[in-house]
Amino acid sequence: MSAESHPTLPPVRLHSDAELARDALGAPLFARAVRLARWAGPDTRVGIGGELVAAQLPEAAAVLGLDDADAESAGHASRAWRVAVDTGLVDVTEPEEGDGEQFGTSAPGEDLALVTRGAPGDVLDLWLAALDTVLADAAVPDLDGLVDALDAGGEIDFDRLDWNPGREADFLDEVLANLYLLTVSEGGAADGPVPLPVLAASMVVPDGMGDPTDAVLEQVSDAMMRLDDQFRQLEPIGLVEFRPVDQELMAEAADEEATADGSAGGGAGDARDDEDVSRYGMVRLTPLGLYGVRARTLEAGVDAPAVGELAGKGADALLDAVALYSEGAAQAEIEQWLAGRELPAAAAELLAAARGDDEGGPLRRLRCQQALVSAGPEAEPAVRSVLDDPELGGLARVWLAERGLRDVPAPDPEMVFWLTVDTIAAQLAADGETQELPLLMETLTAHHAGFFDQVWRVEHPATAHVLEAMGRMHPDRKAAKEARKAAFKARSRRP
Template sequence: MAKSGNTGNVFDIGELRRLVDELGAGPREARAAVLEGAVADNEDCDCPSCGTDALTFPPVELSPDGELAASVLKVPLVLDAQRLAAWTGTREVSPENLLPDPFLPCAELGLPSPARLHLLWVVAVNTGMLRVSRGVAAPGPLVLSPGLPPEALLGFWDGVVMDVLDRADEGLTGSAVVDDHLAEMLATLYAVGEGLSSATLVKGILQSHEVACEARPAEMRALTVALPGELETALSLLGYCGLIEPSQAGWPRLTPLGIWAVRQDLLREGHDAPTGAEVAAFADLGAAELVDAIVKGSAAPSAVTVWLESRRPEVAARELVKVAVSGTAGLRGAVGRILEELGPEAETPLREALSEPAMWRYAASWLHIRDLPAPDLTPADSTWLTVDSLASLIHLGNVPEALCGFDALEPGEDLVRLVEEMALVDHPDTIAVLDLLGAHHSKAAVAKSARKAAMKVRSR
């Protein structure tokens, strides 16, 4: 999520990807157990696409726009911002465009601190309740009322939440550690839906802080004592802001308005955060239609989950294998990623795929990973899969990811030797892959080897 000013994550991006994939729609206890085991490793990746890596979140059900819009007018933060705007009226401000005496409005409006006043002032000014010009604050163009269209009230609410998250850079909650991880904490609560215990959230923050900041034992002991209280204070503030409420179990969870706002922020950052209605249409597609939509980019990863849940694993696998055996590397790559979501229940169609020339290596690998009997793959077979994997990314237009994938496929191995072995396998896309590496790989020796290998393949 944007605008948090965070320097770390409650759960790092890669870990959160695994978490939201595993959480699904399982029982609350199972989801909590998954999250309890999460530890942020905070390792940097050199892949050029990692900085914009998109997460896939479980589908959510949003409340109707009319209900959400009506709820906006009841948020304590919004009500107090309206009170502050009315109290201010037309008034001179300081050179910093703030109220010159913050303690006066705090006393007259019953606000707990100048920090709360500043948050309300930012919201009132940025949303148009107040307008500051030439040292004077005056009523702005925005007048909130139940008569405003739902889209206008929701647009206003979106701006309010962005202002709240922006304040994390300057100390929103009173806890520097919570502020650092606020956006990721909200995204995690969004992924879980029914909420998480405060103890689980505290554990995630502590683990992340210890790893990312290399905190010393003395610091961790002090933080372990202080953080539970700091988090409770932060959650209370987020409740005041309309984002957090207690679940039936008493755990912190997002309010309906919180779900709506966090989803807006996730979408702005390019993450896959669909509603249930958006992915429901994919359930009735055939396998070929689903794979085609994935290849064209019109189906988000969440559509795959809905599609798989709507049919038995064996049926789904058989349909997917049929698409892959006669398709390009791009189709095989898309099918392979879907098949990874299936468990041993899909063994029969994958075992049948061992007789298909273009799919048997994938099938054997799939079976091996699940500790099921399967033919052994030779080094040449593994190299063929490397070529096919890179070719699938090229077919999908993901050249940077293909280059990153090449470096990651054989960690610690001699990449020049791997290129030479790629030239020996019988694959229809060998030349395309070697041309890509020859033209774009950052290591001169690898690029040179790829160009020479491509010439040898062409000469055959």
């Protein structure tokens, strides 16, 4: 379920750039990088790679307010310094071979001024650069194995390490894409956390597999522990909120597996119903994380829309886009599009954009009707102007009748049948064959005697398609049979 399999991802609701920039400045790792950049100066010594020399790490840790007696403080300082260098918050002058200098120097970089005097977008660009650094670090395996993987020349033997840098980076990108998709999809996690086993399974379990095999469960368990380590590294940059795997739980699982006399499937991915799933780890993208993953997704060439980005475009672009959105996301986008517009003119533009006998026409008209609800009574003149339109007249009558307005002319039978086909075609396009659709079909056909004897003649491009769906889904068996016969007639009359 990677983003690559979705040419257009569901739209995401992002916080404003100002809010996101504040979140970026408050991310612990980024804030530490800024503090070290302000501390950097001629006496701050760096090595050949621009890293702080070991003797400088205790002072750097003190600048960050870290306990220099803590064994992890030097690591925190080193990571923050690397972020500062990679983002341009710090400029380093590395020592050159043969010049007799053992150390290089550093100074605050020009980009440091953007932290306080730049626009929110400038801060977010710096944070995205920091994110790239952190993701690169997170894709590196446990360094304990690197010493054993050195070849005779002191280079890393990647085959012995069983680590491919490109593959690891791709794995982490796909993990974040799946987490993003789980978050923004209708009925997905939304603002809630995703259990780590669910995310790991999305990376391992093949689509369509029923009960996973023991081998697949073991792979899920391995992937889960790998993600546990990576999300620990990603949390300080503000990308995720993360509850790690409970280590006591892992010890319990290991004990149970050791006493199971070789029985399979006792790994971390085999959560029992009576156990708290949160003990297996929970992760959610922060609002800043949603922004960051979306930015990387766009760079990868995947369409990842954000609610509100259509506000400055025409009604045709709006309806074409929201036709693919869930109802909730479409409503949010429509409301932002209407905001600040003269509503009578906006309603007329929406109705004009809703016309068309192409495949997407029914769903455009459904979203147009949804938009007109948000437009309110000011849309009435534009709606009344299309009462005689063969494609929009039925929609207009429904809109006026729902508001109890007077002088709504009765539709002729041809318009009623056309609107019925258009409505069902729109619902099929929007949601597929849902459980609610048979009831809609029954409601729309119940009040018309001889409905199927007439509807197959309707000049609508979706007539046969709708009748075939009614033949499968109509709750009345006799009506379903009549629908299938009518579908055959509709197919036969079309060239």
